[in-house]
Amino acid sequence: MVPSQVAANCAKRKAHGVEDSPSKKAKSDIPGYNDSPQEEYDIVDRQFYPPEMENERCKQYNTSAIERPIETFEEAQRETQSERDKTRVKDAVVHWFKCDLRITDNKALHLASAKAKSRSVPLICIHIVSPQDYKAHVTSAVRVDFVLRTLEVLKEDLAQLDIPLYVETVAKRKAIPNRIFELCEKWGASHLYTNIEYEVDELRREALMTRTGVSNGVAVHAVPDTCVVAPGELSSGTGNQYSVYSPWFRAWLAYLHTHPHQLDLFDPPNKNPEDARRNFKDLFECEIPEAPENKKLTDEEKKRFRSMWPPGEHEARERLGKFLSEKVHHYADARNIPAGNSTAIVSVHLSSGTLSARTAIAAARDANSTKKLDGGEKGIVGWISEVAWRDFYKHVLAHWPYVCMNKPFKPEYTNIQWEYNNELFQKWCTGMTGYPFIDAAMRQLNHTGYMHNRARMAVASFLAKDLLIDWRMGERYFMEHLIDGDFASNNGGWGFSASTGVDPQPYFRIFNPLLQSERFDADGEYIRKWVKELEGIEGKAIHDPYGRKATKAAEKAGYPKMCVDHKESRERCLKRYKEGLGRDTA
DNA sequence: AGTTGATTGCT
């Protein structure tokens, strides 16, 4: 949105009678309140706003007027193409690692290496740590720790190839692009390679750097890598973007069928020229930093998380291999059972790029009896579809960028009156709701930085529908605690659960937490593992320890009673959604 | 990737 459009929207708002509520701080006083989505790449600090204010704020954007940074980016690429093509290779080529922390099957890294080799100059790798960026993205401390540990593995692997990995901390994220250009100049690098990220600020940054690189003497090559099928490649018969998974998935499969080379893997980089170690001695000696102040783990947490989450791409491929050779055969039947061990648990690797989604899909294809993505073994086909959800949500993010601005995908859902009951929210966060299955899930998250997918859906539905708490508070809590927190998947999943997202999930689809428990944790194994108060309860009573079959055991152990009644909550939820959507409540 | 309540047909 250009400033004149912002003004026009303001006028429109006035015309529609949208006024500041007098009880709240004047909106113009909120820093960033009037930021247009096309503001130059800068921090949009989501933590600043109380959620109820955020809901007001997000009503103000005219979603159809928000520019799509993917178009801005493509335009930047077109405009600079010839200039970038004729940039001569100078003394070095740089690859910038972001969420692609691997050397195997990494497109930008592969291209960077090929470029360097073509002129026999060294490849230099960099990674920038920015505390402000972590803050803006609500990155969990456990995830930061995982990334920093992965950098050690990466540095080691690169060193084997005489390639340095230079890691620098840049406090303000707005300063990152220029700092990178400075480094390029210092090293005499005229080519910078990196894989595209699709969140709004990130995509804006890729566009900005593609453009400003030209005047800084650096040809910036931001390439699509993180998705198996790049956003923009798929559109419906009428040329529109898909917002429903099933037709999108059919198009995704068809695309890969006609473009089989999209599943060819990229080779690791070549070895650097011999003098690289001498010439860049200081870079080889650079140390991986400690976690910044705002993302420190306690000693106890370090001990706990590090043993659970070994870093690096070797671990990632080992998990993938083990999954495809052993577990995938039971996947179709068992993937919804959180107590089991039936899933690949590679989410952390997909989100930090220690595993390429392309590698994962290609390996699943090769493990299939048909050697194809569809047909053949049910477990494999099912798993491919699950990995494809990740692509789907990134496509949605790229084409409906306002989901990055705390807006629901469906604008009419901004009118739902959410609850902001902190006491209930805290019960949800700490796993003290009195619903054993929900509490088990939340405690698994708090203890391990991970939660089974089925459990994620159950707790999300419980927060949004039973507690009617603003789903964005849950979305944030997940990001603050998940080791695999990825914006697109997390946001997409929460939108799905709250029925405000893509994919038609009617608002009246409300999970029954007790039914979910009985169906997906029939023996109560998951509950007993995570809710120690209920460990001794036998049989079906575990699902509802104060219900008909109850003994005194739960009370003795101090387990809380249900914080809300599901039947009442369900009715309240249906009513509130109807009101918000302006439907007849009769 | 749902739940509920009513109805039906069976024991």
Added chain:
DNA sequence: GCAATCAAC
């Protein structure tokens, strides 16, 4: 009583 089925939320 109880499971299967179906429409409506």
